[in-house]
Amino acid sequence: MKRIAESTVRRLSIYLGFLEEIGARGVLTTSSDDLAKLGGTTSAQVRKDLSFFGSFGKRGLGYSVPELSSRLREILGLGQTWKVCIVGAGNIGSALARYAGFAERGFKVLGVYDSDRGKAGNRLAGITIQDTASLEADIARGEYDIVVITVPPENAQDIVDRVVHAGAKAILSFAPTQLTVPPDVELRTVNMAMELEALTFALTNPNR
């Protein structure tokens, strides 16, 4: 089975977002061309992306919105709810804990951890903050599928090492630093400084 490109997965998410939007408006059918216009790509790209997983459309007609939605949800692994914990109850961690967008997509934040003794015991978005000391045992017990890391960059690799050692298999980091994990662990990093730098690069180097 062929390896699926990063960019394909990203586009599938975009397609799904669009499908859910028009689905909620009652649209029943769409075409690769519609999906392409919204995602800023081409209809051939849309069809190629989908073709890696099967053939979901009807020639001459297009795609059934409910059916394609549900197939994409399945492909992206959204058929279940995922148990998430957040490590680091600072600005960003707190905002994420309160962020409603997660729940909508099936991500349930079940735990929040912080190494600051003063914070442990406080409540945040209905969750009691725990001391980071108990994180490893909770992960080892299988309480979480995904670990979100929002600690300061100098502590991030240490936390990563600990949760990986405890058995975590999927990590989303917001720490502005490069992290390393074993090959069987999935890591994604959202680095806001990097995004801003891509903007300033574009502003500074027009036309390239």
Next chain:
Amino acid sequence: MKRIAESTVRRLSIYLGFLEEIGARGVLTTSSDDLAKLGGTTSAQVRKDLSFFGSFGKRGLGYSVPELSSRLREILGLGQTWKVCIVGAGNIGSALARYAGFAERGFKVLGVYDSDRGKAGNRLAGITIQDTASLEADIARGEYDIVVITVPPENAQDIVDRVVHAGAKAILSFAPTQLTVPPDVELRTVNMAMELEALTFALTNPNR
């Protein structure tokens, strides 16, 4: 002058982060191989990336850390401070306004806007929240270089249209929706749902 790939710019940010880290520790010299190991890439990739902008190393020796840092800062447009405003003072907007990491890299948050009358007038991280009604005039007056959008997805395109019309040229959106801008406007979107979906895709479809 050749167009620079997205991925190259992203890697330059990573290299710069690493250079600043080891520079702070007093390291004076590094090699493409060192940079590659940290960035999870190859030394040839590092050299190729840099070669688009000139030749900064010495054969047999490597790169001067302070010199390469400063060249990269220049290339990425970090030689100046950038004036940023945040539109949307909800969870994420507030967290970003308080986020210290921006200032470190030369991004100054000078304004925060919200359309909620109740919020306007409140202070956030030392900034008085203004009504979104005054946003366009402030942008037209050139008060901001970069607009960060943290409003609910259903309002995001409207805000984008308004700030673009007022003359904004660089936008960073955290709204989980696909946005469109004219070709002369630089837009980047951070979509946390999408990042999580990339994780669940990987968890659901092992080995591809």
Next chain:
DNA sequence: TGTAGCTTGTGAAGAAATTCACAAGCTCCC
């Protein structure tokens, strides 16, 4: 039943990004 009008699915072509591989150039030391 047959034909006109769409839109999909997919090999093949083309473009873009990455990796290879090696000459060129620098430093050190004899």
Next chain:
DNA sequence: GGGAGCTTGTGAATTTCTTCACAAGCTACA
């Protein structure tokens, strides 16, 4: 001064991703 030992910079080869282009298949309607 000259050779040994590195590491850069870069064309060429390779791999990966995107776009093209068209046969296949579905619907509607006469």
